[in-house]
């Protein structure tokens with residue numbers, strides 16, 4: 001054990017610039033090709049010694065953050081402590097700025113941040129590979145916020161390959177009132193595929209793959225090319241559950257965005273702007289629920 005009294009870790013949100021969803025597997029999951037880009041909207045998780053595991057939260061959407069053992073940050077602390085054979089006697093304070101249930105992996109980000117913070121507080125000295133392994137156990141979106149930048153995730157999204165990003169991209173994010181349940185969005189995706197007559201199983205849906213044009217746009221730092229390549233196979237499903245998002249997407253493009261896309265399983269909409277000034281203008285047009293953020297952003301980092 002070290003003599004540290006508190007460790008704060010800053011962790012970014014993500015946008016999926018491509019989310020390719022394969023057919024429903026016999027176990028109910030879907031293979032994915034997921035191009036993650038970390039964006040500069042951050043939660044902060046502070047770990048400090050306590051008699052028992054306790055979660056507190058402040059900031060945006062805080063009423064929707066569970067404060068019990070179901071909080072992903074709590075599960076992360078319990079997993080790390082269990083791995084090293086002691087009780088997770090820690091208070092985790094979460095300062096939320098990432099929209100909750102918005103398709104920006106805020107809960108997953110908090111879990112990655114909690115692992116890094118507890119590892120430092122407890123002096124457990126887990127290797128990067130061990131931390132990434134625990135992230136993957138906690139959920140398929142948890143490894144990415146640990147590494148940040150940009151990465152291709154395959155499998156259920158958790159097997160990561162870092163990707164080159166050749167410049168800054170400027171985004172506007174519009175959070176919608178009320179979240180969308182990720183499993184419900186996948187069920188809607190399967191339903192729409194069955195209704196289209198093409199089928200929804202692995203035998204019927206093309207294997208998901210990252211688009212070469214999208215990877216080239218990222219590597220070249222080319223916002224115009226990236227705008228043309230943005231793709232989300234869950235978008236129609238999210239729109240079927242929340243039809244009003246179509247109007248949000250139209251409004252963002254009318255305000256000057258190069259393109260708009262539902263972020264992950266939604267309902268947050270992400271708009272790619274040609275530059276930072278235009279992003280600020282788009283956000284001002286779209287109103288108080290709009291936030292600007294630049295990418296790429298670095299992964300979970302201990303705040304000095």
Ligand code: ATP
Pocket residue numbers: 064065066070071072073094099100101102103104105106107108110111141179180182264265266
């Ligand atoms: P993803 O993009 O990975 O599908 P999301 O961004 O849509 O996720 P989250 O913000 O991660 O969704 O929250 C989804 C649900 O997880 C919330 O409704 C909440 O009940 C639960 N949850 C558990 N831990 C957290 C946390 N630390 N912060 C926010 N929500 C959490």
